[in-house]
Amino acid sequence: MCSSAHHCMYSLLQQNLHRLSSRAMAMERGYANWSLILLLCGLLPIATQAGRQMPKLSDKKLCADAECSHPILIARALQDYYPQDCRFIPIRQGQLVYVYAMLKDRGNLYWAGSVQGTYYSEQEARLGHFPSSIVEETHALMPAEVLVKTDKWDFYCP
Known part of the structure; x- marks a missing residue:
């Protein structure tokens, strides 16, 4: 109260x-x-x-193993290559390229690999595609005898 x-x-x-x-x-x-x-x-x-899904360049690729985790060969770039989209990697003349896969069928003009930059290079290492015509093979590492189906992640742009 x-x-x-x-x-x-x-x-x-x-x-x-x-x-x-x-x-x-x-x-x-x-x-x-x-x-x-x-x-x-x-x-x-x-x-x-x-990220975005890009069109597939090919449905199959040749690799050294089923996961395409081992390089097939080392190649040297004959010329500069400026990528047309994010599926491809930029390459400068003279750079070493580790090739992990060779696309087959409709994409047989392209390989997948990683550019070997210098130790202090500002270019981050990433896997991407490039025309096989812009490189020359310098060292064969493993035979590309395993035919592997490509998946959506082979052509995914982060």
């Missing part, structure tokens, strides 16, 4: 303020949760579209 009208009014006002602030905080949390959900949903398509 209240000791005075003033005290009762003050007590009711405090209770109402407490209820209102609790509701406001709950609403804020709700808005914060929804904001977070919307933010994540808004960013999700960006994250999934960061």
